[in-house]
Amino acid sequence: MIIKNILTKIEIHPIFLILGLISIITGLFKEFLILFILIISHEIGHLLVAYYYNWPITNIKLYPFGGYINFNVLLNHSLKEELLIVLAGPAMQIILYSFIYLNNYFILPHTFNLISQYHYSLLIFNLLPIFPLDGSKIINILYNLFLPFKKAHLFMIYTSFISLIIILFLLPLIKINFSLYLLIIILIYKLLKEQKNHNYLFNRFILERYLYDFNYNKTKIIVGNKLKKMMLNKKHLFYLKHKYITEKSYLNKIFK
Amino acid sequence: MDDIDLIKKRISKKRKSFNQKINKNILKNNYPWTYIFLSKIMILLVIFLSLLIYLKNNPTQKLYLYDQIFGNNFPFAKVNNVYQKYFGNILPFQDIFNRYKTVFEEKLVYQEANIYKDGVVLTVNPNYLVPIQENGIIIFIGDKEDYGKTVIVQQANGIDLWYGNLNQINVNLYDYVAKGSYLGEIKDNKLYLVYKKEGKVLDYKKYIN
Numbered sequence: 001m002i003i004k005n006i007l008t009k010i011e012i013h014p015i016f017l018i019l020g021l022i023s024i025i026t027g028l029f030k031e032f033l034i035l036f037i038l039i040i041s042h043e044i045g046h047l048l049v050a051y052y053y054n055w056p057i058t059n060i061k062l063y064p065f066g067g068y069i070n071f072n073v074l075l076n077h078s079l080k081e082e083l084l085i086v087l088a089g090p091a092m093q094i095i096l097y098s099f100i101y102l103n104n105y106f107i108l109p110h111t112f113n114l115i116s117q118y119h120y121s122l123l124i125f126n127l128l129p130i131f132p133l134d135g136s137k138i139i140n141i142l143y144n145l146f147l148p149f150k151k152a153h154l155f156m157i158y159t160s161f162i163s164l165i166i167i168l169f170l171l172p173l174i175k176i177n178f179s180l181y182l183l184i185i186i187l188i189y190k191l192l193k194e195q196k197n198h199n200y201l202f203n204r205f206i207l208e209r210y211l212y213d214f215n216y217n218k219t220k221i222i223v224g225n226k227l228k229k230m231m232l233n234k235k236h237l238f239y240l241k242h243k244y245i246t247e248k249s250y251l252n253k254i255f256k
Numbered sequence: 257m258d259d260i261d262l263i264k265k266r267i268s269k270k271r272k273s274f275n276q277k278i279n280k281n282i283l284k285n286n287y288p289w290t291y292i293f294l295s296k297i298m299i300l301l302v303i304f305l306s307l308l309i310y311l312k313n314n315p316t317q318k319l320y321l322y323d324q325i326f327g328n329n330f331p332f333a334k335v336n337n338v339y340q341k342y343f344g345n346i347l348p349f350q351d352i353f354n355r356y357k358t359v360f361e362e363k364l365v366y367q368e369a370n371i372y373k374d375g376v377v378l379t380v381n382p383n384y385l386v387p388i389q390e391n392g393i394i395i396f397i398g399d400k401e402d403y404g405k406t407v408i409v410q411q412a413n414g415i416d417l418w419y420g421n422l423n424q425i426n427v428n429l430y431d432y433v434a435k436g437s438y439l440g441e442i443k444d445n446k447l448y449l450v451y452k453k454e455g456k457v458l459d460y461k462k463y464i465n
Binding site for chain 1: 330332333335336339343344345346347348349350351393426427428430431432433437
């Protein structure tokens with residue numbers, strides 16, 4: 001039942017299909033199959049941990065650089081769970097690769113070289129700190145430990161732009177690769193979209209704080225009415241007019 | 257209580273009539289699946305029969321078509337070469353971390369070359385390790401009559417090169433192999449090579465130095 005439920009939510013991006021068609025015409029069946037299996041194993045890693053923590057899934061999009069899973073969760077989710085879900089993808093890929101590495105007597109060296117080549121490049125590409133990739137999520141979680149929500153998100157976008165620019169400068173070192181350029185265009189598009197949504201995300205974050213009750217151990221005192229300084233994994237006390245007000249009551253005032 | 261029952265009945269009646277209306281609308285807009293399925297089969301039959309009639313009237317066309325479909329492979333290596341020329345590598349991470357591009361041997365080393373069947377027989381050292389002559393894709397691995405265990409490589413220049421009389425084969429079907437990489441080990445001291453292009457045998461002297 002669960003598997004059928006997940007299978008219906010998979011959407012394959014048209015660029016992936018076009019790449020598949022081109023690789024059939026040019027006879028790269030094996031390479032495409034290896035790439036597909038590695039991407040699927042990566043996604044299965046994410047899905048297993050997400051299932052363990054009961055994170056509902058809205059859809060799964062498959063791109064040639066890996067999948068992107070949209071979770072139907074609040075913005076105020078636990079950082080630990082998200083970190084584990086993000087790390088599970090590369091971990092699953094490494095487990096599959098090490099299994100093949102230990103049992104590599106049943107495949108020929110040529111095929112094994114292909115597998116290791118795609119494995120390493122997919123792994124490194126997915127850990128780059130550019131927005132829709134796993135690396136950016138890890139960096140966002142790290143920022144959220146020390147910085148307010150709004151600042152952390154903004155810093156994540158800045159680091160994405162910087163690493164994108166570095167990669168664009170490094171591109172001429174590699175042989176011309178049209179499909180890699182297409183992937184980078186997809187990344188830029190997603191990043192610009194996320195930057196546009198920056199303020200909406202912050203509003204959603206505050207609205208969730210107003211609508212639901214969250215339990216956090218740590219509290220942070222904010223002097224003045226600066227909502228920007230609210231953090232993801234803490235309660236807040238506002239110091240206004242020589243008085244301490246709880247977060248909930250302050251938000252109640254604002255939204256009424 | 258009676259009133260409530262009456263109202264319930266009335267509601268259920270209304271609901272039924274409403275559902276019936278919706279069903280009628282769906283039937284009007286969509287044909288049943290059997291109709292669509294049968295019509296697809298009919299169209300296929302028409303295409304198939306008209307092709308048969310056409311080929312029966314034109315025997316030369318028939319021979320050409322049979323040759324194209326059963327005699328030739330799709331030119332994977334050629335298409336790949338053309339694509340790589342204009343758009344670079346095909347898959348996003350192709351050849352980025354390729355550390356294993358070691359060249360094994362460039363040229364064939366042999367003592368004698370004589371005509372054998374369609375191609376040439378080279379007398380080489382016993383258990384000679386065969387290098388690949390040109391970049392290409394492997395389109396056949398198996399036994400051929402008079403050639404023993406054979407590998408056919410479809411090269412980028414359109415030539416199919418047969419390597420016969422092999423003992424061990426180090427590649428899989430549909431692998432892309434680079435020039436100078438290791439193909440396999442020979443059975444005794446004889447290596448058969450056949451050069452073919454579009455089903456026609458080529459003169460080996462042009463390609464062997």
